[in-house]
Amino acid sequence: MTSLLAAQTNAGHGASSPARVLRCRNCGAEYPLIAVHACAECFGPLEVGYDADALAAVTRAQIESGPNNIWRYAPLLPVGQNPDDRVSLNPGLTPLVRADRLAEAIGLNAPLWVKDDSANPTHSFKDRVVSLALTAAKGLGYNSVACASTGNLANSVAAHAARVGWQATVFIPSDLEPSKILASAVYNPRLVAVDGSYDDVNRLTSELQEDDAFESTAFVNQNVRPYYAEGSKTLGYEVAEQLGWRLPAQVVVPIASGSLLTKVDKAFGELVKAGIVDERAYRVFGAQSLGCSPVYTAFAEGQDVVRPVKPTGIAKSLNIGNPADGPYVLDAVRRTGGAIAAVDDDEIRAGIRLLAETTGIFGETAGGVTIAVLKKLVAEGAIDRDAETVVFNTGEGLKTADAVESQVGPTHRIEPSLRSAREAGLLG
Amino acid sequence: MTSLLAAQTNAGHGASSPARVLRCRNCGAEYPLIAVHACAECFGPLEVGYDADALAAVTRAQIESGPNNIWRYAPLLPVGQNPDDRVSLNPGLTPLVRADRLAEAIGLNAPLWVKDDSANPTHSFKDRVVSLALTAAKGLGYNSVACASTGNLANSVAAHAARVGWQATVFIPSDLEPSKILASAVYNPRLVAVDGSYDDVNRLTSELQEDDAFESTAFVNQNVRPYYAEGSKTLGYEVAEQLGWRLPAQVVVPIASGSLLTKVDKAFGELVKAGIVDERAYRVFGAQSLGCSPVYTAFAEGQDVVRPVKPTGIAKSLNIGNPADGPYVLDAVRRTGGAIAAVDDDEIRAGIRLLAETTGIFGETAGGVTIAVLKKLVAEGAIDRDAETVVFNTGEGLKTADAVESQVGPTHRIEPSLRSAREAGLLG
Numbered sequence: 001m002t003s004l005l006a007a008q009t010n011a012g013h014g015a016s017s018p019a020r021v022l023r024c025r026n027c028g029a030e031y032p033l034i035a036v037h038a039c040a041e042c043f044g045p046l047e048v049g050y051d052a053d054a055l056a057a058v059t060r061a062q063i064e065s066g067p068n069n070i071w072r073y074a075p076l077l078p079v080g081q082n083p084d085d086r087v088s089l090n091p092g093l094t095p096l097v098r099a100d101r102l103a104e105a106i107g108l109n110a111p112l113w114v115k116d117d118s119a120n121p122t123h124s125f126k127d128r129v130v131s132l133a134l135t136a137a138k139g140l141g142y143n144s145v146a147c148a149s150t151g152n153l154a155n156s157v158a159a160h161a162a163r164v165g166w167q168a169t170v171f172i173p174s175d176l177e178p179s180k181i182l183a184s185a186v187y188n189p190r191l192v193a194v195d196g197s198y199d200d201v202n203r204l205t206s207e208l209q210e211d212d213a214f215e216s217t218a219f220v221n222q223n224v225r226p227y228y229a230e231g232s233k234t235l236g237y238e239v240a241e242q243l244g245w246r247l248p249a250q251v252v253v254p255i256a257s258g259s260l261l262t263k264v265d266k267a268f269g270e271l272v273k274a275g276i277v278d279e280r281a282y283r284v285f286g287a288q289s290l291g292c293s294p295v296y297t298a299f300a301e302g303q304d305v306v307r308p309v310k311p312t313g314i315a316k317s318l319n320i321g322n323p324a325d326g327p328y329v330l331d332a333v334r335r336t337g338g339a340i341a342a343v344d345d346d347e348i349r350a351g352i353r354l355l356a357e358t359t360g361i362f363g364e365t366a367g368g369v370t371i372a373v374l375k376k377l378v379a380e381g382a383i384d385r386d387a388e389t390v391v392f393n394t395g396e397g398l399k400t401a402d403a404v405e406s407q408v409g410p411t412h413r414i415e416p417s418l419r420s421a422r423e424a425g426l427l428g
Numbered sequence: 429m430t431s432l433l434a435a436q437t438n439a440g441h442g443a444s445s446p447a448r449v450l451r452c453r454n455c456g457a458e459y460p461l462i463a464v465h466a467c468a469e470c471f472g473p474l475e476v477g478y479d480a481d482a483l484a485a486v487t488r489a490q491i492e493s494g495p496n497n498i499w500r501y502a503p504l505l506p507v508g509q510n511p512d513d514r515v516s517l518n519p520g521l522t523p524l525v526r527a528d529r530l531a532e533a534i535g536l537n538a539p540l541w542v543k544d545d546s547a548n549p550t551h552s553f554k555d556r557v558v559s560l561a562l563t564a565a566k567g568l569g570y571n572s573v574a575c576a577s578t579g580n581l582a583n584s585v586a587a588h589a590a591r592v593g594w595q596a597t598v599f600i601p602s603d604l605e606p607s608k609i610l611a612s613a614v615y616n617p618r619l620v621a622v623d624g625s626y627d628d629v630n631r632l633t634s635e636l637q638e639d640d641a642f643e644s645t646a647f648v649n650q651n652v653r654p655y656y657a658e659g660s661k662t663l664g665y666e667v668a669e670q671l672g673w674r675l676p677a678q679v680v681v682p683i684a685s686g687s688l689l690t691k692v693d694k695a696f697g698e699l700v701k702a703g704i705v706d707e708r709a710y711r712v713f714g715a716q717s718l719g720c721s722p723v724y725t726a727f728a729e730g731q732d733v734v735r736p737v738k739p740t741g742i743a744k745s746l747n748i749g750n751p752a753d754g755p756y757v758l759d760a761v762r763r764t765g766g767a768i769a770a771v772d773d774d775e776i777r778a779g780i781r782l783l784a785e786t787t788g789i790f791g792e793t794a795g796g797v798t799i800a801v802l803k804k805l806v807a808e809g810a811i812d813r814d815a816e817t818v819v820f821n822t823g824e825g826l827k828t829a830d831a832v833e834s835q836v837g838p839t840h841r842i843e844p845s846l847r848s849a850r851e852a853g854l855l856g
Contacts, residue, residue: 068496068521089788093496095518095549101593119547121523121788123826159788165529169854174841179607182829185836186784192854196844204844211846213856356614360517360549360587398551398826401610408613413602416624416632418639426597426620428641 018054019078022046022226025328033078035140035218037225045324046226048078058274060245063237068093070128070234076270077234078227079135087134087164089156091120091127092234096242096390101358106375108383113248113390115239116361122159122183123396124152124317124364125260129231130160130220136227137218144217147171148205150198150256150317151180152364152395157220158187169217171201176316179399197311199321221257232260236267239390240277247277249387252285252377254370254394255295255340256318258325261286264392265332284332285383286340287373289315289365293342295326300340304330314345314403315365317395339382343372351375352397352404362397370394446482447506450474450654453756461506463568463646465653473752474654476506486702488673491665496521498556498662504698505662506655508563515562515592517584519555520662522547524670524818529786534803536811541676541818543667544789550587550611551824552580552745552792553688557659558588558648564655565646572645575599576633578626578684578745579608580792580823585648586615597645599629605744607827625739627749649685660688664695667818668705675705677815680713680805682798682822683723683768684746686753689714692820693760712760713811714768715801717743717793721770723754728768732758742773742831743793745823767810771800779803780825780832790825798822 022031026044037046058075066072070092074081080088095116103112117125130153134145146169147157154170161168168189172181173196185191194201209219218224240247247268253261265284271277288296291313298306306326311319323329333340343351348365351372356362363371374391377383397404414420421427450459454472465474486503494500498520502509508516523544531540545553558581562573574597575585582598589596596617600609601624613619622629637647646652668675675696681689693712699705716724719741726734734754739747751757761768771779776793779800784790791799802819805811825832842848849855 090523097591101591116549119549121544121547122790123551159784159790161788162785163525163529163788172838174838178833179826179829181837182833183790183826185838186781186790186825186832187788188781188785188836190840190854191838192840192842192849192852193838194842194844200844204846204849207846208849208854211855213854353614353616356587357590357616360589360591360615362550362587362611362614396826397614398607398611398824401607404614405606405610408616409609410600410602410613410619410621412618412620414620414622416622416628418632418635421620421632421636424620426618426636426641427639 016081017078018050018075019048020051021049023049035223037223048226048230055270056274058276060276063241070131070231073234073237076237077132078230079132079139085135085139086131087138087160088131089121089127089160089163091131093238094119096239097359097361099359102355105354105358106378108378108385108389110386111388114355114359114361115235115390115392117235117392117394118361118363118396122155123399124156125232125235125394126152126156128234129228130156132231133218133220133224133228134160136224140218140224142216142218144168145220146205146214146217147220148198148201150319151176151399152317153221154184155180158184158189161189162187171205173198173201177400177402179401183399197321198319199308229259229263232263233267233270235260235392236264237271240268240271245277247280247282248390250283250285250383250389252287252370252374252389252391254318254366254392255286255288255329256320256323258295258323258329260394262325262328262332265336282336283338284336285338285373285377286329286333287370288340288342289313289318289348289369290342290344291315292319292321294321295323295329296340296342298326298330299333315348315369317364317366318369339377341373341376343369343376347372349404349407353407355393356397361393363393364395364397364400365403366395367393367397368403444509445506446478446503447476448479449477451477463651465651476654476658483698484702486704488704491669498559498659501662501665504665505560506564506658507560507567513563513567514559515566515588516559517549517555517588517591519548519559521666524667525787525789527787530783533782533786534806536806536813536817538814539816542783542787542789543663543818543820545663545820545822546789546791546824550583551827552584553660553663553822554580554584556662557656558584560659561646561648561652561656562588564652568646568652570644570646572596573648574633574642574645575648576626576629578747579604579827580745581649582612583608586612586617589617590615599633601626601629605828605830607829611827625749626747627736657687657691660691661695661698663688663820664692665699668696668699673705675708675710676818678711678713678811678817680715680798680802680817680819682746682794682820683714683716683757684748684751686723686751686757688822690753690756690760693764710764711766712764713766713801713805714757714761715798716768716770717741717746717776717797718770718772719743720747720749722749723751723757724768724770726754726758727761743776743797745792745794746797767805769801769804771797771804775800777832777835781835783821784825789821791821792823792825792828793831794823795821795825796831
């Protein structure tokens, strides 16, 4: 254990944090709230464990009196109870958009909502998890930050670091979309393009974090991952609050590492346990790209084990071939009676356009995946046409412009004259 | 007067709207609240006139009890008092970001804030004005919408129309940034690329709106412009509310048509008159690109008349060579003791990067203009280093990626191995 880790053991967290331990999701072994993410006993992933009484005591009024961002849920999060401790762009409370035209287009008869996380500061849901990770990192004594990323996480880490003046080192596959590279580079981090897949990048950063050169660096999705991952719970909390403190019957969530899906499910469960929402049956559906669908394959084949794949396809932000939370996704989907589907690149492009044309929301390829999967699951009868549904758009179309730019463009080209407008048919 | 206009005269607006007339800003002639924007007497621009008693009766509590978007200010707006009447993506309440690192970088000793309107649904301040325009248009009996745009307005009009299922016809200069073209095209409007400048496009749409083919079409920045323009007031209201209901000492606002700057000033004045904020001296500063700086030129030369120019340069969203509100900008800046400055393309690029590196906000070229002008005015002593300042970022960097993409990028490129990382110097 390095000296920084030793100091963390005694650092503790504010008395008002409900977090008590890190607990192995495989074997249940417990650890103090330090910067570790894998169990020393069984190598299983660690998760934040809370004081059940503290969570149960949280009330709607307490949340509603908080700020208009994720920190209103601080009583349900491991860190950030004290505003001065937060390292955050203050994301969250993104729009929950009623999508009647989309519902009609795909044959849903009940209310359909799009939770639009492209409204976050760097235009993806990653701002939520990075805010948690960096706030935890500050409390644990770190003063620089790193990550392995398929793009959105890199954007968010670089932007957060710029706001507070930390050094950021961001590792990305070198074949990412140009807009995602630019939207990290503009913040001037150390931006390391790695000639390999995301899974290669992730393995590399796992090794780098053990090097002395990175001793004071928090790797947001590795050594502080347990805190980081809890940020995704806020998407679940917000959906419930924005529906008027109730759970929807069905949710459709994209799967990359799988963490987002499992945390939305966890958030719903916590709200029920705290008595903040009424218990109800809900079903969780997962969305993958056929270019990278290991969890879909395991689901379809009835397996419990997720076999890694080599990703291809345009939905790069979902291209994690060895998803850390794959087995937990299978658990949540099967337990709630949901399903997982996967769609190809043409369906993804059509999903982006369908979402845009019916809601005014320009989602990234991951959003196209999720909308296309929603459409497919409705057509197949897996999603109940008569039950309220929430679908997640987790990122911004401008970041994956290349996916659709060859498909859409000006419908008319004219000279600046009435005559030219008439010749183009614009005057009827 | 067409039959639609005749009907509008009798349509009226809800009893709870404080708007009473359209009034000529030149000669004071009054008109009913219909779809006209130029005075029949003198061709001057029309502006919404309010019932002074109704505005004066508005309270902080009334606003604070409203929704977390521009409609919380409905008691101060001409339309949208009834939620069911709104045609809106519900923009607004965008972050007011404390920018200590930017302040330090440019030598400001007092609090500096960035009002970040890239957080709006289509990532520019135009969502505010389009929401007002389309809400007015619906009340006036229109069911389709058009605009002339330098890009952001087109994006917002197309997205709003997509959400409600209206036909949109969007006219843009054909040489716009590819991302701005895409971010309209994806919503599937009639997207008309015009081989000419914005001013050419604007003249063309002025003529088109008189054609029978467009009789039931609202042109957001032409025949419903008086309502449209009022949407920009919400930026001023929000700044005051987010500062804890007080006015800042200095604001720096980009100038395209000039409407935004004059409406922020108008909003501050209304809040003082209503007793919602205390009266105080404040100074309004304007920012232009040297590629299109007619208002700056008039200011620098002490002229009252703004001579049109042919725009050049990368700040395309500000490239309006014949700014409709130019003279009113000069009035507001001179009356408050402010100033106007202009910056070249290199300064604009540096402004984008400075904003990003110190705040985590990736602004578009217009944001780069405003930051660069802020820096210049501080260096020249025109802006008081010891007085609180608010600067407006009105759009999103991803939409003008080409401005900086040749300047930034990966700092390292490696193989996925420790050895390669070491050779690249990442391990110290």
